[in-house]
Amino acid sequence: MPSVDIGPFSIGDDAPLALIAGPCVIESAEHAQAIARAVKKAAQDAALPVIFKASFDKANRTSVDSYRGPGLEEGLAILAEVGRQTGLPVLTDIHEVSQVAPAAEVCDILQIPAFLCRQTDLLVEAGRSGRVVNIKKGQFLAPWDMRFAADKVASTGNDRILLTERGSSFGYQNLVVDFRGLPTMRDLGYPVVLDVTHSLQLPGAQQGASGGQPQFSEPLARAGVAAGVDALFFEVHDNPEAAKSDGANALHLDLLPALLKKLRALSKLVRTW
Secondary structure, three states: OOOEEEOOEEEOOOOOOEEEEEOOEOOOHHHHHHHHHHHHHHHHHOOOOEEEEOEOOOOOOOOOOOOOOOOHHHHHHHHHHHHHHHOOOEEEEOOOHHHHHHHHHHOOEEEEOHHHOOOHHHHHHHHHOOOEEEEEOOOOOOHHHHHHHHHHHHOOOOOOEEEEEOOEEOOOOOEEOOOOHHHHHHOOOOOEEEEHHHHOEEOOOOOOOOEEOHHHHHHHHHHHHHOOOOEEEEEEEOOHHHOOOOHHHOEEHHHHHHHHHHHHHHHHHHOOO
8 A cells, every 4th residue: 555745754554653633623823833832742752753733614513603713814824833833744624625725835734524525626626736635534425435535636646645534423413433444445545544533523412512522532542553544633632621613522632642652552563463
């Protein structure tokens, strides 16, 4: 399986386990910088390569009254500064074709949200940007059908693609991870990421907002590493109860350093088999 180069490191093939982490949404420039610095230190202490993630706009919030973020222009300026100050590669979501070009000027990875993984124009335009494209598998999609989403990006000549598992709908307001889907997507020829945070989301379970079960972050992450994923995705926050988006399923930032060291040790063991 080919690997995908992102800045100074690679994801996939025989590359070490990688981390994608940051807050769900940009809350302020100062907060984004603080989280990025903390994530970088935790990853360095665990000897893991890391990508910072944060959204400039959360266009799929449950309620029209929910905080969405600072918007495209201000948000990208904040992300650009995070990248300059920390030296970390940066990932952000895109929701519309018009957002691709400006986001690609700033970010190393363009992420296609799960609900948009079949949007042909968005996938093709993201591919044309030349940036790495991380496609989240829709909660409604079979893992083997992700090849069609990847094909849309690859049709542009861009094969720098990551595929992310984020759980499948299991009745109302619940998600489960079918671990058979991880090797199934990896067999499509692209590195696979496990989004631990959103796999533990309880969509719409808090009367206009999503709930979550972050207490299961460690066992789910350990299972993903044991199954051979190439990267893990966590949303982290220094005060999840006060987070402006997805705090109910975010991992508390204080728990990240110790967890990463455990996951790194497990990853080294798995990769020797």
